[in-house]
Amino acid sequence: MHRIQTFNAISDKGLTRFPKDQYEVSADLGSADAILLRSHKLDPESINGELKAVARAGAGVNNVPVAQCTEHGVVVFNTPGANANAVKELVLCGLLLASRGIIPGIGFANSQSEVSDYGELSKLMEAEKKKFKGNEIAGKTLGVIGLGSIGSLVADMAIKMGMNVQGFDPALSVEAAWRLPSQVKRIENLNALVATSDFISLHLPVLDSTRNLIDASMFASMRQGTCLLNFARDEIVDTEALIAALDSGKLGKYVCDFPRPEFQDRDNVISMPHIGASTAEAEENCAMMAADQLRDFLENGNIKNSVNFPNLHLDRDVNAERCTRLAICNKNVPKMLGQILSVLADQNINVIDMLNKSREEVAYNLIDLESAPSDSALDVIADIEDVIKVTVL
Numbered sequence: 001m002h003r004i005q006t007f008n009a010i011s012d013k014g015l016t017r018f019p020k021d022q023y024e025v026s027a028d029l030g031s032a033d034a035i036l037l038r039s040h041k042l043d044p045e046s047i048n049g050e051l052k053a054v055a056r057a058g059a060g061v062n063n064v065p066v067a068q069c070t071e072h073g074v075v076v077f078n079t080p081g082a083n084a085n086a087v088k089e090l091v092l093c094g095l096l097l098a099s100r101g102i103i104p105g106i107g108f109a110n111s112q113s114e115v116s117d118y119g120e121l122s123k124l125m126e127a128e129k130k131k132f133k134g135n136e137i138a139g140k141t142l143g144v145i146g147l148g149s150i151g152s153l154v155a156d157m158a159i160k161m162g163m164n165v166q167g168f169d170p171a172l173s174v175e176a177a178w179r180l181p182s183q184v185k186r187i188e189n190l191n192a193l194v195a196t197s198d199f200i201s202l203h204l205p206v207l208d209s210t211r212n213l214i215d216a217s218m219f220a221s222m223r224q225g226t227c228l229l230n231f232a233r234d235e236i237v238d239t240e241a242l243i244a245a246l247d248s249g250k251l252g253k254y255v256c257d258f259p260r261p262e263f264q265d266r267d268n269v270i271s272m273p274h275i276g277a278s279t280a281e282a283e284e285n286c287a288m289m290a291a292d293q294l295r296d297f298l299e300n301g302n303i304k305n306s307v308n309f310p311n312l313h314l315d316r317d318v319n320a321e322r323c324t325r326l327a328i329c330n331k332n333v334p335k336m337l338g339q340i341l342s343v344l345a346d347q348n349i350n351v352i353d354m355l356n357k358s359r360e361e362v363a364y365n366l367i368d369l370e371s372a373p374s375d376s377a378l379d380v381i382a383d384i385e386d387v388i389k390v391t392v393l
Helices: 066-071 084-099 102-110 118-132 149-160 174-179 190-195 216-221 239-248 280-300 336-346 375-382
Strands: 002-006 023-026 034-037 053-056 075-077 141-145 164-168 199-202 226-230 251-256 269-271 324-331 351-359 362-369 387-392
Touching (some): 002 280, 075 280, 084 102, 084 251, 149 164, 239 251, 336 351
Parallel strands (some): 002 034, 251 269
């Protein structure tokens, strides 16, 4: 019986993917094989060798102590792309709110409560509507920084709205490149992109290389009156440089999902309460993806969408008798696999299939065996220097 501890309200569509006869899923477990959460901030002290995995039903993992998880051999999953459509739709909303006088127009219309006559109100609206004239986004240029699951959808959406789209992503994967519409113009220099875009939309994770990426030099390269949309992470934009660009008019509008005290009462900032992924559909998609990834890992050892372990999938031969599978995590140092296989050879255990991959400081092995190793053999493997965790599946 696998034990899954949950935090936050996880969609039932995700929770029901755990068979009740194989899984105990609860928020009240004292110890667990895995943790499933959304925004709950995990205490690093709660990470131990008994825990096997943490799955976040969302893209970011800033609420998970990833370094401590890696140290204990705990695989951390996220769900990239599961909320991509929700964010894409909000980016479209942001583009329209920034271009048209929608927000002030609604405010003006709702402020006329003293006008009780419909004819008089209609006449007033007609007379004052010129104050809220905006611009269409068709024909304008959108620069998309980050062309992953969300960025590629945003690019496709903007093309269908009649915009010219250019994108920058030095780490673009082959899979992401296949998703990208052919009409997107790839720009290899970030300064060149910001200098030639009317709108710029950010779709990047927070890394050392992206923190404060949009700084004073980037704002200086922008066209006068550029609109910047940030539905990625607050930390990607240098706040001090942002305020200076807004004050000077270099930045015409800033639309973001991360309110700050500095943004209060500014007509050139539209800030939303971090609602980019706050749709019922996105929460369901994230929960289902997280649950499926946890199941495949706990039952088969396969890893997909981990932020600290290599992606690895080893099929099991359904036509053969069920074999014993070992999942072994170790430090990424030489001669580890040889030592592990040597222990199995000493036990006269035949290896049917295996797969080994590494990611930075950790390596991960799935080994299918013709017969089950003894407890003593497992202990010997676990005692090998730099072996972090041994699991029998």
